[in-house]
Amino acid sequence: MFYITVSLNLFAICAILSRIGWLSELTATNFSPVEHFSEIHPRVHDARDKEHLSHAAGSSDAEEHISRLMSAISSSSFSNTRLANFRSILPVIQAPEMAIKSRITVHKLTPPKGSTIDFGAELQGADLGNISELDFDIIRRALYENQVLIFKNQQNLSPKAQYELTRLFDPSVTSYGHGKTLDAKKSILHPDLKTIPHQPQVQVIGNGAVAEFEGLRDIVLQHPHHKTFHKDVIPEAEDRENTRFYRWHIDAALYALHPPLVTSLMAVRVPRTEYQNLRYDDGSGEEMKVSRGSTAFVSSYRMYDLLSEEDKSFARTTKVQYAPHPYIWMSAARSRSDGLGLVSEGLELPRSELPPIEEEEVKILPMCWRNPVTGNLALQVHPSAVEKLHLADGTVMEDLKEVRGIVYRMQRPGIAPGLVLAVDWEEGDLALFNNRGVLHSVTGSFRPEEVRVFRQCNLAGSGDVLGPV
């Protein structure tokens, strides 16, 4: 009965829309009113617009309702949000056959032998420079269900299009995820990233000398090597065949700015070399084979699931305080050999040596971040930047060694070899990842003549992370 009513109402809408010229070609297609109706309505978020459409479908003065809606669009009476929402359904109204269907298909990655990874997907059929609302719905859902998405053969995507794609997840933001903090010479991030002049939200990372790239001239890129950050290093003689996780992290300033929702990474130029043996060197004896320069990801949802019930409860009720200006604060400290947080030797810079600190800009974030689509909880902590823990009973743990010990004990099971997705890059690969649901790390080392160029983009979030309900 419902569908009969819906169909009849839809025919009423279509008849009206046809009369005013929007659906002139509609009758020549095998257009499905029910499909059309079910496509439009979930995408209308404003109650007033839903009412207009519903009235239009069911009343004798339907044409008047539709006309009123359209004239409201052309006037200034719509808020930006409402206008954006209505614009999102216009392609469906105007060209339903094209808009209803998306060519994008989602293919979950097959875990390598011995791996139990339960995340990662390749998306095929996407035209990333020309994304419809429906395409984006599919991409967004796929991202929050799979955490890491790979799009192949995206060589032609411009830095601007990469920025626009990244921004679709958080449309009101425009600033790079680290703001201007990269400019600080003492920041450990400073040597790794070069900003594209005409698209400052997009950074160039990689290795070797590049004469010209996107307006940058005669740049020398330096692939991060663990010897600049780890307390103990792989001996020089073993360095070519062996590597480490450089630094497990979230892409986030963790001071003043909200963490970005997503990061996009484009492999522009990739030297093809052999595989390396990645060593944990943390007493576990664990190691895994990775392609040279692969980017490692782990799921922070899996990391949470691996906790004991007691630790899950602790994680849900504890907040993490991050050091102000964390990448300057940690600049003299050194990392554990598995890249999962720092060794406590008292080498962090005192506040007196940091840039000015606004106390209200210090980040105190939940230990668990909630996935906006699945509702799952991620144990999401930047292990190198953590400074204090705020417990449920109001206690603030300030002993840095003890704080790091707790975080490390909770996170370490989640980076075991069978849980790591090591992306083996090919030129033209574009990865989009849920920066609020995974940790990632650079791996590998390159010789100066091995030129590698990547473009990275993320944007400081418009709002804070979602915590446990």
Ligand SMILES: [Fe+2]
């Ligand atoms: Fe990163």
